[in-house]
Amino acid sequence: MPELPEVETVMRGLRARLEGRVLRRVMAHRPDLRWPLPRDLAERMTGARVTGFRRRAKYILMRLDNGWSVLLHLGMSGRMLLGPAGRNELAPHEHLEMETDDGWRVGFVDPRRFGSVDLIATEAEDTHRLLAGLGPEPLDAAFNVAGLNAALAGKRTPIKAALLDQKIVAGLGNIYVCEALFRAGISPQRLASSVPGARAARLVPAIKETLRDAIAAGGSSLRDYVQPDGELGYFQHAWRVYGHEGEPCPACPGPPACGGVRRIVQSGRSTFYCPRTQR
Structure with missing residues (x-):
């Protein structure tokens, strides 16, 4: 999608x-x-x-x-x-x-x-029924550390699942959540309730930077997606962990020194992360 x-x-x-x-x-x-x-x-x-x-x-x-x-x-x-x-x-x-x-x-x-x-x-x-109840736009000023702290407080779900909840933040999807969590150094399996504070202070700018970089590259071309003029997006060439199972991440040497990027399944979706640098 x-x-x-x-x-x-x-x-x-x-x-x-x-x-x-x-x-x-x-x-x-x-x-x-x-x-x-x-x-x-x-x-x-x-x-x-x-x-x-x-x-x-x-x-x-x-x-x-x-x-x-x-x-x-x-x-x-x-x-x-x-x-x-x-x-x-x-x-x-x-x-x-x-x-x-x-x-x-x-x-x-x-x-x-x-x-x-x-x-x-x-x-x-x-x-409109499809727009009512959506959370803040991640690129707007309304999406900030204080707001994310409040939204995640007490949540007993993994942080990746929380970020995919459109009521917490609007528009984030699987690929960019994986990439943002890597940039922030946060494990996708970490409980959302443990993120407020210093981790949220890293996560908010990581989300914004990931999205801005992807928009500048025209998005990621996966199967059916192309831009309206027929051009492909190029951000998939800048993915740091998504789709890189078993490969070294940019922040560590990978195998054999460590296991490299790992793929797990969360809520039926593939999650890619580096267990060495994301805690």
Whole structure:
């Protein structure tokens, strides 16, 4: 599933091409994805001008001048195709297409149909059922050491599971939690309640730095994910522990001096960490 850096990269690509443009043509080619599409989706979008974009967690919000926001979620395999208008044939699994007044076309492709598209009154974005209750954005000032200390106090779950809880912090996913915990020198198996204090003071900047580095690299390209212009992200080449089972981590010599990066399974997901440097 695309994580926060990939969603941020997609949003920026859409904003660069669509902001300020009028959607002269919108077509939905099926009535549902993960959930039913609004029946009047194409009608409300057609003729509207795109006034701006916002990302909330792993959701993209495209704001229109008619008071509506289009909520987009890429799901497991969704991606946005961006190119000149005029192509007649749809891409495989292309479920929504938009054309702008300056001759550009955006298609939402989702083979597995775990993505979603919805309409929300712009003034009520944060009350939508998918957005209400989300924690702070990790790149915002509201995500800070004091707030994380309070959120983790008394939690008897592993810190990795706590960071994947969208009510504690919004938008973090498996890859970037592994990478941030490595940078902070914290074991993913450590109880969350033991992190407040000095460890949280290392963890907050580690999360922010990891995400900023990933966004600067265009995200990590895993299977279906590409940027809207078709380019691949490159942050996977900078992973320090994720996907490196048995290899030396950047902070220790690896085998035979130690066991190298270890892979364990937590809550059904692969966790990669260095047992020597992460405590």
